[in-house]
Amino acid sequence: MTQFVVRRLLAAIPTLAGVALLAFVLIHIAPGGPVAALVGDRATPVQIAQVTHSLGLDKPLYVQFFAWLSALAHGDLGFSYVRQAPVGRLIAERLPQTLLLMGVALLVSVAIAIPLGVLQASRRRTRFDRIASLAVFVAWSMPTFWFGTLLIALFAVTLGWFPVGGLQTIDTTAFDWPSRIAHLVLPATTLAIVQIAGWSRYVRGSMIEQLREDWARTAVAKGLAPGPVLFKHVLRNALIPFITLLGNSIPGLFGGAVITESIFAYPGMGQLFWQAALNRDYATLLGMTVITGVLVIAGNLLADILYGVVDPRVRYD
Amino acid sequence: MTDDAPKRHGPRLTAYARAGIGWIAVAIVACVLVPLAAHLSATNTDVANAYAAPSFAHWFGTDGLGRDELARLLVGGRITLSVGAIAAAVAMVIGTVYGALSGYYGGWPDAVMMRVVDVFLSVPTLFLLLFLAAMFHGSLVALMLVIGGTAWLGPARLVRGEVLSIKERLYVEAARSLGADDARIIFLHVVPNAAGTIITTTTFMVASAMLSETALSFLGIGVRAPTPSWGNLLSSAQSDLFAGAWWLIAPPGLAILATVCAFNFVGDWLREGRDIETPA
């Protein structure tokens, strides 16, 4: 087991280096630069050249890359001139909010997708299965922003059950749970609907496959009632690959969802990245890519370990 | 538990799959042929008639500049469908070749290639997509390349997985012992056996590429005016939800929903069909 973990950890290092390189290359090959956004429309070329020099953007790319890497090694994620704040602070403000939103959406999706998939599998080809499938497909095919706006129009404006946007009530800076939950319902629902669709489909398919396995059929043929005991074993086997699927959603957990955050005025990582991209805020873009890269790699590592714990066959590959 | 009777020859077309295929056919015909036949113009402005409700002259009403909404919907459909199809094709071609090569050769080339995929996957796709789409000029080709270029990672892994298992089968050894060179083996023998996965994945890819186009157009970095697409028709009509101009928001929204749904139905049916055919 230890060997497994150590091997995975060592494998993560080149990946991390690759992420840093990728981020840097991407951001610097893009047209337009941060200077225009900083100095505004009325700046003269002299000013622009001055600022370019101040920011060190006229140095050769490899020099800039190593300067950035060495700052990174010292824990310095850089300074965002556009937002007048250290990048580390910006990320520290947004990451918890994104984790909260995406985490809630994930939990809700899993809590609904698994039972739904199982129910559909056990009632395959019945009317329930057909109607549930239709609902799932429709949910899967809806553009997020359309769905989000419809939710706002119905639940926030017409019915007034939930607020339109924000993190929580502005009456207090303290963490106000009921208010937080109320503000999370609509955005989490918007995010969860699509996830539920995809996952319930997967669970359904996986369950059906497991139920068709020889050992399951034999157990039924031998008279074992298709009850909770058999279900438990089938479910366990069906869910093991589900962990991989969950692993695929780890990047989203840290990256947030731009459109949903934007519609529901929820200041998270997605919004921060989008604004930074529009303003060509290099420092923030680089910092965010590296931090999310680190978190994703760590998350995948945990998922791998979990998978190894749950399915012993994996460990000996 | 119900009985599945896996001894069918070929999968049965479900009602959903039939509806899906039917709708896709209708959409393609309508978007490609109707504008040519009916002299509908997506560009003629008629400012006196802006925001007109549906009538005999304009079946789906007019938009903010007096243009015929039906025409814009059909031309937009052409754009969205082609962006979806070509982006999916780009993703599948890159993904298949990459995954096939990686899976076939194995060893350290495989390790390196999969490491590269890991690097890309460690960056949230949204970041990559937003970033690339915002940075590069808004031609349709660039958009197709950007969407395809960020979507090939999943297919690459899938194809690699398939190739790994196919590789072990006897006939590959047989072909090799007969002296066939690698490229022939990969592309004439190995990949076709993964055809099922490839076709299914492509279908789902088209659906997701269309949704990506919609999302990017909403953010303003997808298909850009004046070219209509279902994505940008829907997003520019958003504010009309509050204004009551339902004829501008319902058609593109429903069109996207129905078409993406149709592709998902077909993809799902293909996947189920394969499961029935593949030995457990």
Next chain:
Amino acid sequence: MKRAIAALLACAMLTACGGARRAETRDPNLIVTAWIAGPDGLNPVTSISSASTMVERLIFSPLVDLGPDMLPRWSTSLARKVDITDNGRRYVIHLRHAKWSDGIPLDASDVVFTIRLMMNPDLIAGSASDFTLMTSLRALDAETVEIRLSKPSPPFLPNSLAHDTIPLPRHVLGKYAPGSKAEADFVNTDAAFSQNPVISGPFRIERSVSDAYMIVGRNPAYWGPPSIMPRFAFRVYPQQDSLYAAVDAGEVDVTDIPPNLWRVHDRLRGNHRFVNWPWNVTFYLLPNFHDPHIAFIKERAVRQAMEYALNRTFITTGIMSGQADILDGPIPSFSPYHDPKIRRYTYDPAKARALLEDAGWKLQGSFRAKNGVPLRITLTTGGATDAIASNIAELIQENFRAVGIDCILENEELQTFFQDVHDSHFQLALRGRIPGPYPDDYQSFASDQTHANGGNNYGFYSNPQIDAAIATARTAPNAADARRALDRYQELANEDLPAIFLYSNRLGAVVPADLQGLDLTPLAPAALPMGLQFWHRAKKAGARSAAQ
């Protein structure tokens, strides 16, 4: 199993609904204003976003405040008065007694420090204030600042001193030698001051969460009368449609209503009234006079034909839903310096066609050509994320095509567009600009003010008569001469068309029906009503009659 799930869902819903009722309880006396984007730092010399500028005007006292008529308003300025002598070359600024929020007195040395700081070449600043004519700057005593100029300059007070100068605390920011790189580096990266500045204005920041909300309250150290209402809240809603929904749902009281929503603003629920006022932003089509593919743009007849070809009435009343006024000449109609006698280019496609025909541009198929050169032009805009700008561009394209000008549209993302304009990489650019309160188009249209020389004449326009008119208007020694020079400039510019003028914006906003005291100024930084220190709710009619 099913019942358990149902029960769980019911519980969740009840909690949520109860929570929802509580989620937005707020002080009904607290006026909530909405922004599309929040402030990005509160140092006036380094911040960029319009929300930043708006908050800075609340927490800092400007040297010279401008009223809604764009002329100095001394009652809200740090300067009691400004004496202009020596034929417009000597300014003596008399300051009030004022204090910074940390108790230190605000005096002439702060003003001198700030102006020197604004001129630091290494500062990553958004403003491009013009202090180049300044020959001396000194504090005569603690309450008096003297500035001498090499030439008289009518734009100096309204544009540089008034519009852009907000005195900053020397005792906090003046740690390094004035004008040095060290000073610039320090100010550029001083996050502490940017997030939590030492202030001088009527308000201070009580609490804020970045990109979510901000609450401002009375600043006890303010030199002037305290704000009528004790505090105000600001909330950020990045999506326009959600913002509108928030007003509808009662979450937001004051917000700007953009043109596409102005069309249906009367459908909003609740007790609102709507205000509409001119905004000092003008839009025009900027031609590139150096592009050899469109050499025809140098013909005045072609430019005038383009002006006649455009249905600017539909742009202002249709696409912009009345949130714009047609712009004739470079100076917008609400400006005190606008000359009403200049020619109006009313929408007349027939006249446009006639002008083109007479100039030798004959129709060949759908479009015109002359001597084998097609009349074809590419219109570049930065409106990829802006439906209104896209619509306007499409209309312009249609209007041009209708008179035989082949127009190709290139709709770019904003930053890319700015880059292309700066590099003069365009043929015709749909651009907006914010003129100063005193119209001074030197940087925009003077022939030596190309980008390479430090100006904004991206189109390489060159006309010696206009150069002379601009120069006269910039150095007029008194108001009467300035007025005459500006009239002459407008007449020339309206005839020779250095740009195809389109429209000047208006702003629309929704406010609570009983809210009074709004400052509806064309210089509103964030497209919102200003003058928060004067806002108050009108007393109810019943109470008033009882008092009588």
